[in-house]
Amino acid sequence: MVCLGNICRSPLAQGILESKVDPDKVYIDSAGTAAYHVGNLPDERSIKVASKYGLDLRHQRARKFSVNDFDTFDYIYAMDSSNYQNILLLARNKKDEEKVQMILNEVYPNANKNVPDPYYGGTDGFEKVYKMLDDVCEIIARKL
Ligand code: 4NP
Numbered sequence: 001m002v003c004l005g006n007i008c009r010s011p012l013a014q015g016i017l018e019s020k021v022d023p024d025k026v027y028i029d030s031a032g033t034a035a036y037h038v039g040n041l042p043d044e045r046s047i048k049v050a051s052k053y054g055l056d057l058r059h060q061r062a063r064k065f066s067v068n069d070f071d072t073f074d075y076i077y078a079m080d081s082s083n084y085q086n087i088l089l090l091a092r093n094k095k096d097e098e099k100v101q102m103i104l105n106e107v108y109p110n111a112n113k114n115v116p117d118p119y120y121g122g123t124d125g126f127e128k129v130y131k132m133l134d135d136v137c138e139i140i141a142r143k144l
Contacts, residue, residue: 006032011042020141077103080114
């Protein structure tokens with residue numbers, strides 16, 4: 001799960017998908033394309049909305065997406081088109097490129113919709129992002 005800062009959207013996506021799969025069978029992590037918040041906890045607004053739905057994100061720490069992630073993961077989900085492009089810039093070959101998808105394309109195929117960045121908005125933005133990610137993670141969990 002990849003966003004820009006790895007403190008708002010992708011930690012939520014990680015926590016939500018983790019709650020829907022068998023942790024012995026599926027390994028999920030998140031990262032940001034930027035390093036601004038490396039080592040930080042998720043944004044307190046993400047922690048809060050997750051806890052409202054029974055999820056604890058406080059074990060997560062932000063990290064930057066790295067080229068090694070193409071070897072570690074089978075699927076790489078970008079939250080928006082900017083993250084998508086920045087991940088693709090690091091791809092070494094076609095196999096790497098094929099792992100990267102816009103996450104909302106799992107709900108709206110080929111529509112290339114963005115999960116909106118809630119960082120500069122209010123708490124209602126986090127609630128909306130939570131619901132979007134909960135819907136898409138349900139589809140991803142069933143596929144996995
Ligand atoms: P995220 O949100 O990419 O969903 O983690 C953001 C977090 C931090 C910043 C931007 C977006 N920032 O500019 O610091």
